[in-house]
Amino acid sequence: MSSSNKKTQRQRKKTSFISPRRILIIAQSTVTQLVRMKVFYFLAPIAAVFVGIQFFDAPWYAGPEASQPQQELQMHKNLCLGTMMLFSSLFAIVSTALLIPRDIEDRTLYTILCKPVPRLDYLVGKLLGVMAVVFIALAVMDMILVVTLHFRTGAVLADLEPYLQKLGWPQELVDEKLDEISAHGPTMTLQYGVLAYFFKASVIAAVALLISTFSTSTLFTIASSVMIWIIGAAQNIARQGLFEQGGLAEDSGPIAKILATLVSLLFPDFQIFDSVAEAATRAADISSEQILQLGGFTFFYLAIYTVLSWFVFSDKEF
């Protein structure tokens, strides 16, 4: 006994400031917790909606005669991506807001923090856990989206080809048109759109994390995170209003500018994510650099919010 005791004592080295392994353990336990809270059950009705859209024709869809048959596919993508955005953002807020205040209320945190776990590790672990669950949920929805969109594209193409041939289009032109429509099907660009929403949900989760480190109730965390989410979405409009609409902007130039910069530091500009996702539904070109940039932007916000959370959290008493 004493020899093994000595051995373990020798093994106990300095606790590192941040340890990927420990973060992973906490992230893993967060995923387990969320899974056992049965959050994935929410995916069932969403899947049903996605499949249901399949059988729903846009009111303006006029069959193969339509001048722009891709509208049909765009509507499908719009509805699905919109649902995914709403779900992933709300999910990120609610699950982050539920986890940390609950750990504090239940005093589970006592037992975790009295093990050699730096508080930063705990926060990062929780955030990564929520992000992992959001990722899984989005991936499942994405899969359903890709499958349903694949069939729908097939149906539109199958309608269109004989119609164009009947109109006497030469085969090359028909193929060209079909290719053009296919670009609105399940493509890489569409995946970029989904990724943009994952980034957005992650940033929102980090905001909720920060709020939950100083708020004392779950409800307050959820309400204020939702508020920031809405302000973040609206601030682009507000900023445009401040700067680009003549008179007002010129008069109060510097003050307004400082104000806007402050606001944009506090409230992340979610428009950046939305515009990429919107481009994806239009099947516009999205370069991989653009996505990398978006990733960098996401990382920047995650880092800022995590460090701020850590500042608040490291002074917290239980």
Add this chain to the structure above:
Amino acid sequence: MSDIPAVEVSGLVKDFQTSFRGPKLRAVDNVSLRIEPGEVYGMIGPNGSGKSTTMKALLGLVKPTAGTCSIFGKDSLKVDSRNDVGFLPENPYFYKHLTGAETIKFYGKLCGMRGAKLKHRIDEMLNLVGLDDARNRALKGYSKGMLQRIGLAQALVQDPRLVILDEPTAGVDPSGSREIRDLILELKNRGITVFLCSHLLEQVQEVCDRVGIINHGKMVRQGKLDDLIALEDRTEIVLENASPELLDQIHTLVDVTYGVDMISEGNPRTTLEDLFLRETKPRRTVTKKRRKRTNS
């Protein structure tokens, strides 16, 4: 072995801001204590006297207003100090969705354990606290005493050199609390330092080498248990099958002897309990209130 104490608390003061602008509440007032390696130290005191707060400060869960705490020479505010300590908080709550075995696994992993060693340790711990049968049941179905036991297992998982137990027997049935007492004695035999607080004074008296009595945040008495409870100017005679005649004779003998008083008579009480009541008795606020009520 070495002169580094297992626990050193010096001049600990902790104020709590109870309301937004109101006065601060001093929960712990200049408490100092030192626990040598291998010792079992018991802290006793009335409800709200600052026992749990002292323990939390020692674990870095609250920041001292003044003073310092350290564990094996490492400052409590540093994460490093928590490598060698296991803590059982009062009313332990864990993730309710985890099973008993998963709970211990989680805490073991947080301590950096893994693989076969951890697996073996989980079995060992569940066996130690008598939860073999419940290992695969979720904690939401555990009773209060079972939660207390799993908390104990969790505290011991990494085989720490110091164990801090905040009321380890709260909610545990009599035989269970006896088992916990035996467990503490076993830890002591293995050279593990134990710092506990409890309201079961008999148990504290049975297991502790040294005790400290805390009241209103102040350490009022501290020392070796034997020294504390020995009353040199008093003698207790415990008789078995004493006849009324014999007792009468003793009474008269005491009465006629100059300078000797009969202070109490009856079944012997636990002496630590006596000491505790004596040291923490002046609850003036309560008596004052009562007097007021009777006046009006």
